[in-house]
Amino acid sequence: MYISLQLPFIILLFTSVVLARRPTAYEVIQDYGFPVGLLPSSVKxxxxxxxxxxxxxxxRDKCSFPFDGYDVKFKEVFSGVIKIDKLTKLKGISAGKFWVSMDIVEATRLGDEVDFSAGVFSLGFDVEDFEKSPQCGCGFDCDDLKVKDDKLLDLSM
Incomplete structure (x- = not known):
């Protein structure tokens, strides 16, 4: 009898813990209409x-990676304001090419495109480019890097 009374309590407790689970940053950004790939894979x-x-x-640490000819950098802590299809007042994210780096201050989802703004300059990319989160160091091309590294290892034998 004691065990039969405990079972409903345990099920209720387990259900409330599961339902109270806090969404991940990746789930939250999707709730606002953005793809997960706007966030690096290293969110702590x-x-x-x-x-x-x-x-x-x-x-987990500051993060940089190449993307479409740009060097994208995230500070260890970055911030902003999020609304449906719009990120504003961004701080701690920059992108550069050659010797010029600019702070990314805004990102807007427009249909199948994400536009990034660095003040007077803006650039749009296809949402599909951000289906997975970039990894620090290699960005979205880590699989290609692994294949190249494996080939280099094979050559040394």
């Missing part, structure tokens, strides 16, 4: 004020 934690949209993301 985040804070979000759902009323104002103000957020802060902490990575």
């Amino acid at each position: 934690s985040y804070d979000l004020n759902r009323e104002t949209g103000e957020f802060m993301v902490t990575l």
